[in-house]
Amino acid sequence: MNAEQKICQNCKSQFTIEPEDFDFYKKISVPPPTFCPECRLQRRLAWRNERGLSKRKCNAPGHTEDIISIYSDPKLTVYDHEYWWSDAWDALAYGKEYDLSKPFFTQFRELLERTPLVNLADSKSTNTSYCNMTVEHKNCYFVSAGWGNEDCAYGNRLAYSKETLDSYTCHKLEAGYENVMCKASYRLFWSLQSESCNDSYFLYDCRGCSNCVGCTGLRNKQYYIFNQPYTKTEYFEKLKELHLESAQGIETLKKKFRELHVQAIHKYAQTLKCTDVSGDNIKEAKNCHWCFDVEGSENSKYCNWGAYGMKDCYDSGPGAGGTSELTYEAVSIGVNNARCSFSTTVWYSHDVHYSYNCHSCQNCFGCVSLRNKSYCILNKQYSKEEYETLLPRIIVHMDAMPYESLIANSEKRIAYRYGEFPPIELSPFRYNDTVAQDFYPLDASRAKAEGFPWYVPEKREYAISLKAASLPDTIAEVGDGILKETVGCAHEGACTHKCTTAFRVVPQELTFYRKFNISLPRLCPNCRHAARLAQRNPMKLWHRRCMCNSTQINADMKNPRGSAQIDPRESARYVNTTVHFHGGSPCPNEFETTYAPERKEIIYCEGCYNAEIV
Ligand SMILES: [Zn+2]
Numbered sequence: 001m002n003a004e005q006k007i008c009q010n011c012k013s014q015f016t017i018e019p020e021d022f023d024f025y026k027k028i029s030v031p032p033p034t035f036c037p038e039c040r041l042q043r044r045l046a047w048r049n050e051r052g053l054s055k056r057k058c059n060a061p062g063h064t065e066d067i068i069s070i071y072s073d074p075k076l077t078v079y080d081h082e083y084w085w086s087d088a089w090d091a092l093a094y095g096k097e098y099d100l101s102k103p104f105f106t107q108f109r110e111l112l113e114r115t116p117l118v119n120l121a122d123s124k125s126t127n128t129s130y131c132n133m134t135v136e137h138k139n140c141y142f143v144s145a146g147w148g149n150e151d152c153a154y155g156n157r158l159a160y161s162k163e164t165l166d167s168y169t170c171h172k173l174e175a176g177y178e179n180v181m182c183k184a185s186y187r188l189f190w191s192l193q194s195e196s197c198n199d200s201y202f203l204y205d206c207r208g209c210s211n212c213v214g215c216t217g218l219r220n221k222q223y224y225i226f227n228q229p230y231t232k233t234e235y236f237e238k239l240k241e242l243h244l245e246s247a248q249g250i251e252t253l254k255k256k257f258r259e260l261h262v263q264a265i266h267k268y269a270q271t272l273k274c275t276d277v278s279g280d281n282i283k284e285a286k287n288c289h290w291c292f293d294v295e296g297s298e299n300s301k302y303c304n305w306g307a308y309g310m311k312d313c314y315d316s317g318p319g320a321g322g323t324s325e326l327t328y329e330a331v332s333i334g335v336n337n338a339r340c341s342f343s344t345t346v347w348y349s350h351d352v353h354y355s356y357n358c359h360s361c362q363n364c365f366g367c368v369s370l371r372n373k374s375y376c377i378l379n380k381q382y383s384k385e386e387y388e389t390l391l392p393r394i395i396v397h398m399d400a401m402p403y404e405s406l407i408a409n410s411e412k413r414i415a416y417r418y419g420e421f422p423p424i425e426l427s428p429f430r431y432n433d434t435v436a437q438d439f440y441p442l443d444a445s446r447a448k449a450e451g452f453p454w455y456v457p458e459k460r461e462y463a464i465s466l467k468a469a470s471l472p473d474t475i476a477e478v479g480d481g482i483l484k485e486t487v488g489c490a491h492e493g494a495c496t497h498k499c500t501t502a503f504r505v506v507p508q509e510l511t512f513y514r515k516f517n518i519s520l521p522r523l524c525p526n527c528r529h530a531a532r533l534a535q536r537n538p539m540k541l542w543h544r545r546c547m548c549n550s551t552q553i554n555a556d557m558k559n560p561r562g563s564a565q566i567d568p569r570e571s572a573r574y575v576n577t578t579v580h581f582h583g584g585s586p587c588p589n590e591f592e593t594t595y596a597p598e599r600k601e602i603i604y605c606e607g608c609y610n611a612e613i614v
């Protein structure tokens with residue numbers, strides 16, 4: 001099979017299906033996609049709500065209490081965690097015969113509306129609150145999309161971390177705060193893409209460092225400030241001048257760190273112990289392409305936020321892995337999964353397709369909220385023989401009567417046949433509650449035109465008792481009374497971060513700030529999350545050339561987007577410290593990178609980068 005060019009049904013851009021992609025589609029018996037990889041990603045992301053929580057009534061029989069849930073839509077039936085996981089109700093009671101007079105996706109959405117859903121996806125955890133998409137958590141508060149964390153709060157995508165607050169996509173941190181994409185570190189604060197670093201603040205791409213502040217690209221160093229070495233005594237003297245305990249001191253350092261970060265050289269992608277990979281933030285993987293935030297995986301493509309034992313998977317994640325194979329177009333998929341596709345939150349299952357929130361199931365199609373079932377279609381039980389006869393007919397029907405969406409005020413009409421993940425407008429979540437808003441942000445009018453559910457913030461009328469500007473500069477000046485205050489967020493709702501305008505400080509946080517001498521935050525948790533998210537690159541790749549010694553290359557470089565070219569003087573900001581393999585001529589290496597061509601950062605290939613990193 002040769003590579004084929006296709007036009008995306010959704011964005012109308014051209015995309016390529018490679019010969020190995022056709023092999024994969026053939027292996028799992030699905031037709032090739034009609035959406036481009038990015039539109040496929042956006043669609044899946046819109047079916048995953050990690051942090052968007054709201055208060056609603058529990059719909060379990062006899063229950064009247066308010067519960068916190070990822071589902072705000074009143075059309076959905078939501079049970080509290082304990083009742084949902086009990087045997088007091090039967091999901092098969094909501095099943096219906098397949099109806100040949102309606103498209104499959106319409107019937108699937110109807111089933112999604114009438115079948116009870118679980119308020120938060122938190123499993124095998126103890127003493128947690130506001131935790132979602134979390135497994136095996138202990139004493140955690142508002143942590144989402146995590147595994148095995150303890151004593152953590154306000155974290156998103158943390159794994160096996162302890163006593164870590166306000167961090168994003170981190171693994172094995174202990175006593176960490178405000179870190180983004182960091183690993184295996186102890187007492188690391190405000191750092192980005194650093195690993196095995198201790199007692200340090202504001203590090204970017206540092207490894208094996210301790211007692212360092214404001215450094216970029218260091219390996220196994222101690223007592224460095226702004227990449228300058230100090231003696232131990234000098235270091236601690238100098239540290240006092242930086243006022244790490246003060247909110248103002250931290251603000252000043254944040255600004256300085258942003259400058260240092262943008263001026264530093266950047267490796268085209270963060271990969272470690274990998275063979276033949278493309279993407280970003282990948283560790284111990286082989287033959288993985290267009291993968292982001294992936295660890296311990298192989299032979300996979302277009303996957304993200306996936307770990308350990310993901311094998312032969314396409315378009316899987318966010319949330320994939322934990323020993324999975326042959327999964328395709330799936331979200332929150334994993335834990336001993338095989339051959340599952342077009343599904344969301346399907347764990348410990350195999351051969352499950354077009355299903356939502358099913359656990360330990362086999363051979364199911366178009367099902368919602370099932371546990372330990374096989375041979376079900378639209379939550380109706382069949383025999384093996386009936387299932388095997390009916391399923392091919394449904395697939396034929398999905399092609400003959402596709403679900404069609406018509407985009408308001410446009411000619412755009414999209415047909416969803418067998419082989420496509422369910423449309424965004426049928427998602428149980430509001431677009432801006434989902435991870436799609438993090439990576440493909442829309443505004444209300446755009447979402448409305450596309451027919452996507454949208455969260456309109458209710459008018460908040462918190463009685464703010466303390467303004468962010470009036471908070472003490474250091475934690476030493478803060479008494480226990482702070483726990484009773486309603487603190488105003490410094491953004492005052494005038495941002496696009498779903499600012500809650502006010503927030504409270506919880507006891508767990510206060511203990512943490514006191515223990516590590518950290519001043520109180522000035523922003524609400526949503527605005528804090530947005531600030532961390534802004535520090536990562538998009539899940540998108542551009543083909544570029546190494547910028548090492550490349551003044552001429554930059555001047556000639558055609559920017560594919562046609563916007564401003566990089567000023568050649570910009571790349572002269574960095575002067576190499578050693579002689580590189582390419583001698584005096586520009587480095588010829590090319591690569592796929594998440595740094596868009598119009599960005600200011602200097603991007604180096606692995607060889608040039610490693611030659612400069614000391
Ligand atoms: Zn597209």
Ligand SMILES: [Zn+2]
Pocket residue numbers: 489490491492493497498499500501502523524525526527
């Ligand atoms: Zn805010």
Ligand SMILES: [Zn+2]
Pocket residue numbers: 491494495496497498499526527530
């Ligand atoms: Zn904000």
Ligand SMILES: [Zn+2]
Pocket residue numbers: 546547548587588589604605606607608609
């Ligand atoms: Zn190079």
Ligand SMILES: [Zn+2]
Pocket residue numbers: 548549580581582587607608
């Ligand atoms: Zn070079």
